[in-house]
Amino acid sequence: MSRIPVVAVVGRPNVGKSTLVNRIVGHKAAVVDEQSGVTRDRREFDAEWAGVEFRLIDTGGWEARPDKGIPAGIRSQTEVALGLADMAILVTDSTTDVSDDDLGIARLLQKSGLPYVLVANKVDSPRQQHNYDHLWSLGLGQPFPLSALHGRGTGDFLDAVLAEIPDIDEDDPDRVPLASLAIMGRPNVGKSTLLNKLAGEERVIVSEIPGTTRDPVNVVVDLDGEPFEVVDTAGIKRRTKMSDDVEFYSTLRARDVLWQSDVALLVVDGTRGASHQEQRLAEEIVKSGTGLVILLNKWDIIDEMQRDFTEDSVADRLAFVSWAPVLRLSAETGSRIHRLPKAIRMVLEHRRFRVSTGEVNRKMREWQEMHPPPVRKGKRPRIIYSVQADVNPPTFLLYIRGGSVGEDYLRYIEGKLRAEYDFSGTPIRVVAKRRER
DSSP, rough: OOOOOOOEOSSSSSSSSSHHHHHHHHSOOOOSSSSSOOOOOOOOEEEEEETTTEEEEEOOOOOSSTTTTHHHHHHHHHHHHHHHOOEEEEETTTTSOHHHHHHHHHHHHHHHOOOOOEEEEEOGGGGGTTTTGGGGSSSOHHHEEBBBTTBBBBHHHHHHHHSSOOOOOOOOOOOOOOEEEEEEEEETHHHHHHHHHHHTSOOOOOSSSTTTOOOOOOEEEEEEEEEEEEEOOOOOGGGGGGHHHHHHHHHHHHHHHHHSSSSSEEEETTTTOOOHHHHHHHHHHHHHTEEEEEEOOOGGGHHHHHHHHHHHHHHHHHHGGSSSSSOOOOTOOOTTGGGGGHHHHHHHHHTTTOOHHHHHHHHHHHHHHHSSSOBBTBOOEEEEEEEEEEEETTTHHHHHESSSHHHHHHHHHHHHHHSSSSSSSSSEEEEEEOOOO
């Protein structure tokens, strides 16, 4: 497989690292806000320039003397990113004086021995072209002026980046896309702990403070010898519960990840049970067509009474996804996590299952005779032809003549399909289409 070089984007808080990442990637992939500390974990994005592919790692703001907790975790994540990278981009703010944080990360970069490009960001107009001479004091040579916000100078900058990254082979035509798993759930239910356990390293910052994860964080993990891309998302909140723009855009990105994933791992806090919020999340998962595995986390620290309450709440709130497998585990200790790969593979297999057109039509005739569609507006509709039109998720088209069928009849057909075939773990789409003579 061709090796894709890795480029770490580093710098102190609020110098425009995520804005530059968005500029390079070509869309708003990373959450950007005027407040500092929005990016907390390291997050990877695929990028391309002049036909050369590379992987960007966006990092949180590095601080020379961080407090304990989240700032210290951000610093650790940045240093890990440099250890994984082939080269680095050090982003500085041309409009402010050099700080201890700038000097500290410059020394760290020199110790790493990585090739690098020093960026003087926020040079937004020609009048500011020479206002960054103070950045020479970092001892890293010529600063590269640009405006990540407006795009000024980014083309020449990317040419400079390509000159520093290692030579790579052409694209490998045999590269197979990995199945993607989205870890979903309310804030602070153990999503990041689960990702760290699966990855075998402290890949994301874990804190008791809800909302620690802002951006989706993706990592390739090996589950029983098979690689998967796992994405830890920000906790999805109701819009009325969002306190600022950062939470709003974090939630949007989490939803984007869901719609692009193959399987969602819905994490439920076993100490609290399933609530209306899990119900809304499961509805969104079904709407996206993504596969579903429900994980009851913290199972090792709750008593029998709480276990009964949690299972009852899942049966009540999530009855409409009773087809999804439910696993009881502990992300903290790793207890029962070995059952997860088998459940994921089962869901992926069921999402790809296809029924032949002849068999679909035979079954539809049988089910229609058993329970004809109800009369609507004086007409009884009839299914004249049916076909499985797609997989991932399984999608069935019913061609109707003589009227229209309601959602209740489509649910009846879905129930019959599930009873006849094993579609555990995946939504099914049943779509009715009118077909006149």
